[in-house]
Amino acid sequence: MTMAEPIVAAPERRAASDVAAPIVEVRGVHKIYNGDVVALKDINLSFEEGRLTSLLGPSGCGKTTLLKIIAGLLEPTAGEVMVKGRKITGPGPERAFVFQDFALMPWATVLRNAAFGLELRGVPAKERNETARHYVEEVGLKGFEEKYPHELSGGMRQRVGLARALAVNADVLLMDEPFSAVDEQTRRKFQEDLIRLREVENKTFLFVTHSIEEAVYVSDRIILLSPRPGRVNNVIDLDIRRGDDPEAIRRDPNYLDTVEEIWRGIKQYLD
Amino acid sequence: MTIYGYRIPMMASLIVWCILWEIVGRLDLLLLFPPFSDVLVALGDVVNSRSFASAVSITLYSYAWGLGLAIVFGVALGFLMGTVPVADRLLNMWVNVFLSAPLSALVPVIMILFGMGAPTVIVTVFMFAVWIIALDTRAGVLHVPASLLEMARSFGASRWTTTWKIVLWAAMPEILAGIRLGVIRGVKGVVIGQLLVSIIGVGALFTTYSNNFLMEHFWALTLILFAFALTVGQLIALLEARIDYYAGARS
Ligand SMILES: Nc1ncnc2c1ncn2[C@@H]1O[C@H](COP(=O)(O)OP(=O)(O)O)[C@@H](O)[C@H]1O
């Protein structure tokens, strides 16, 4: 496998997003922790509008670091990130983050949690609650608006985190292993919902995962990272038909072959 | 409490202690230790006396002011220590020193500075209560989950907003635990302060009772104070339980 150059949009399918202008660009990003841990080395990537791109790699290869740099939560040691053509200096309203551990306020109801991004942006209570209510329903939590996080299962909590990110109507959704803390059945349901969600919401998704199956199942493109130091190892464009039957994909030979191929590529880093 | 494997409820064990007290009192071994029944009779006397009413009002006044100031100042100090590392390095040692110092020894100094009245008692209550509140608040602030802070920042929250909307609430269980301990220490402070000043409030009553060998009254007053401290502490504990419920399974 070859080290990837800055990636250019492969001209193809998804009718929903045939214009593929880069909305996020990562240029020459390095990240060194504490002067000696090289977490990321010379990352150059671009993410096209309306697509779902996965960052895939074994744990410790810098996925979270890269996503947080794009979110503006971490400063790169070198390099820059452009969002909609502008260099970022911190978090911004065009990006929203979904956290691995949900990051819900335990003292607030589902509705207030879902509306919290809007609350921080100064949207009046009535308006933000209305918006939040809509997204709570969209993620399938209608009826749970007045519950508290500890009354929900892990999967439901992450749905609240997702509703909160959707409610601020950002263009780019940054998701850090959003399904890793939920059980397997819930996880599958989540993946199916994510695919459905993309049909309703015209957003760009950056999705971090360490699960090959998950990445292949949900993504248009997979960026494979390799560890020590974290580098882009390969970029894989996928062409998997996502029809009406979500289960059919998991039996699609194309899907199975791709999973197998990626696995063979990754195996060498595991020793 | 268990006796021969039977669980004895709290109330029952209290009764056992009261009976023991009664018996020891009846034995007439110690002048300072009247039977419990006599103390109960004196309780009525004490509560109904005019000096008691005025003692209670001045005591509550000093206590409320001292504790109120301790909560405001202690929580603010704890926030400062929890959020500004330099401040923490400068202050941590001192706060710990004050927390474990024998504060009663300081009361005469406070008396010189603040005179023989309520201000000295207020300062004493404050000194007894404030440090534990500050340290518990600090611990709470330091334990706020990093991802909550990151979440607020990712949605564009300023430092102030984060403090008000996240840190204060996330640290609430610890803050309340600190206040509960401060409440109880504050009762100690109000009694010790008044005893040493000895001309106001409950302290004056204690002094009168012991100077006149009114041991029944002396013990009755002690009982009242204990009951007060326990009740206030219990009320805060109830509030804490509620908060813990909302704070949920914090892991
Ligand atoms: N705050 C930090 N300080 C020092 N090293 C860190 C820090 N965060 C992450 N690292 C290191 O950087 C590397 C990449 O971490 P991370 O981005 O969390 O990887 P991933 O999300 O792929 O598991 C790891 O080796 C990790 O130990």
Ligand SMILES: [Mg+2]
């Ligand atoms: Mg990670």
